[in-house]
Amino acid sequence: MTDILSLDRPARPASRPAALQEMPSLIGLTREEMGKALAAVGVADRQVKMRVSQLWHWLYVRGVSDFDHMTNVSKDMRETLKRHFTIARPEVVEEQISTDGTRKWLLRFPARGAGRPVEIETVYIPEEGRGTLCISSQVGCTLTCSFCHTGTQKLVRNLTAEEILAQLLLARDRLGDFPDRDTPPGTIAPAEGRKVSNVVMMGMGEPLYNFESVKTALLIATDGDGLSLSKRRVTLSTSGIVPEIYRTGEEIGVMLAISLHAVRDDLRDMLVPINKKYPLKDLMEACRAYPGLSNARRITFEYVMLEGVNDSLEDAKELVKLLKGVPAKINLIPFNPWPGTNYQCSSWEQIETFADFINAAGYASPIRTPRGRDILAACGQLKSESERMRKVDRMAFEAMMIANHGADD
Numbered sequence: 001m002t003d004i005l006s007l008d009r010p011a012r013p014a015s016r017p018a019a020l021q022e023m024p025s026l027i028g029l030t031r032e033e034m035g036k037a038l039a040a041v042g043v044a045d046r047q048v049k050m051r052v053s054q055l056w057h058w059l060y061v062r063g064v065s066d067f068d069h070m071t072n073v074s075k076d077m078r079e080t081l082k083r084h085f086t087i088a089r090p091e092v093v094e095e096q097i098s099t100d101g102t103r104k105w106l107l108r109f110p111a112r113g114a115g116r117p118v119e120i121e122t123v124y125i126p127e128e129g130r131g132t133l134c135i136s137s138q139v140g141c142t143l144t145c146s147f148c149h150t151g152t153q154k155l156v157r158n159l160t161a162e163e164i165l166a167q168l169l170l171a172r173d174r175l176g177d178f179p180d181r182d183t184p185p186g187t188i189a190p191a192e193g194r195k196v197s198n199v200v201m202m203g204m205g206e207p208l209y210n211f212e213s214v215k216t217a218l219l220i221a222t223d224g225d226g227l228s229l230s231k232r233r234v235t236l237s238t239s240g241i242v243p244e245i246y247r248t249g250e251e252i253g254v255m256l257a258i259s260l261h262a263v264r265d266d267l268r269d270m271l272v273p274i275n276k277k278y279p280l281k282d283l284m285e286a287c288r289a290y291p292g293l294s295n296a297r298r299i300t301f302e303y304v305m306l307e308g309v310n311d312s313l314e315d316a317k318e319l320v321k322l323l324k325g326v327p328a329k330i331n332l333i334p335f336n337p338w339p340g341t342n343y344q345c346s347s348w349e350q351i352e353t354f355a356d357f358i359n360a361a362g363y364a365s366p367i368r369t370p371r372g373r374d375i376l377a378a379c380g381q382l383k384s385e386s387e388r389m390r391k392v393d394r395m396a397f398e399a400m401m402i403a404n405h406g407a408d409d
């Protein structure tokens with residue numbers, strides 16, 4: 001237990017100097033936007049395209065966060081860029097490492113307009129042969145799924161494309177994941193090649209209620225001349241915003257995950273209230289129409305296991321019926337409790353019975369091992385600092401989690 005409670009790492013100093021906070025960032029712009037931004041500060045028209053390519057490489061292949069590291073950009077040009085733009089990383093307020101290797105960063109982004117600085121959480125989950133980064137899209141959420149901790153926090157604001165992308169850049173920095181550059185002070189040495197190979201938009205917020213920024217960020221993350229993540233290794237999870245599911249397929253083309261959680265409208269209305277607006281029939285129609293589906297490219301259906309609520313064999317049978325004809329995998333998520341919730345996680349036996357039935361019907365149905373529970377990094381446990389439990393409460397909660405689940409589950 002001592003181990004877990006002593007996981008907090010000392011806060012790092014702000015990586016973005018206060019004077020730069022108001023400067024626009026070059027990160028998170030499309031090539032076209034970046035070209036316009038450069039032209040606006042006097043870069044000659046004939047040079048714009050070349051400069052954009054140069055910057056793109058430095059920002060997204062080499063991962064630099066300091067203009068002076070752009071060695072093939074003339075000193076004059078670097079000075080111009082420094083006067084007008086920032087490429088600094090967000091401030092890391094806190095970094096926690098779970099006993100299972102999961103890492104959680106609390107990041108602070110500067111105020112936008114009249115607003116205040118905001119804080120969000122990003123989680124890295126190392127697994128055998130891959131590492132998954134769970135990215136947030138909003139501060140809080142407008143939706144109020146009854147089993148979700150984030151859903152208890154009001155929406156503060158959407159994250160910008162820069163802020164969504166910054167989570168990936170920061171994680172790659174901290175994991176020593178950018179090639180060909182000096183390791184910056186404070187970097188965590190990569191543990192035998194563990195790196196960010198996969199990205200899931202499953203952190204705080206509903207990504208499809210922040211469509212434009214999520215789209216820009218994901219298109220940059222999957223750009224072949226930059227961060228180069230394969231679209232097959234990027235998954236966007238939605239509670240089911242039907243019109244934007246169609247747009248995601250057409251305009252972004254990443255893998256889709258649906259937070260299903262119930263197979264009947266009456267129950268889903270309660271668990272995932274957006275179901276009242278986009279009921280199961282419409283949701284499943286959008287799923288069937290998702291482009292490029294095949295056995296190798298399936299939709300993930302997330303299903304949180306809530307004791308006595310949605311975990312009966314009858315539910316499992318209806319689930320199989322509902323998904324008929326859709327290339328699907330079903331991700332069973334043991335409910336992650338949080339202080340104040342009335343739900344309980346289904347028993348392991350019940351989860352296995354449920355999983356066995358679905359497996360027998362031909363669907364892969366991995367049970368998602370809860371990760372990073374001791375640092376409140378598991379699904380639905382993310383909340384920003386402004387709304388987090390007071391430290392004492394948190395420690396009591398962590399102790400309760402260990403007592404209930406053991407330190408390693």
Ligand code: SAH
Nearest residue numbers: 148202205206237238239259302336379380
């Ligand atoms: N808003 C998006 C993405 C973020 S939530 C969405 O709802 O899909 C990521 C996943 O965690 C979703 O499937 C969500 O339903 C699930 N989740 C939320 N709270 C949870 C909890 N307490 N325990 C387990 N899973 C939870």
Ligand code: SF4
Nearest residue numbers: 141145148151205239
């Ligand atoms: Fe928002 Fe997703 Fe949580 Fe629902 S499950 S409240 S959509 S973050």
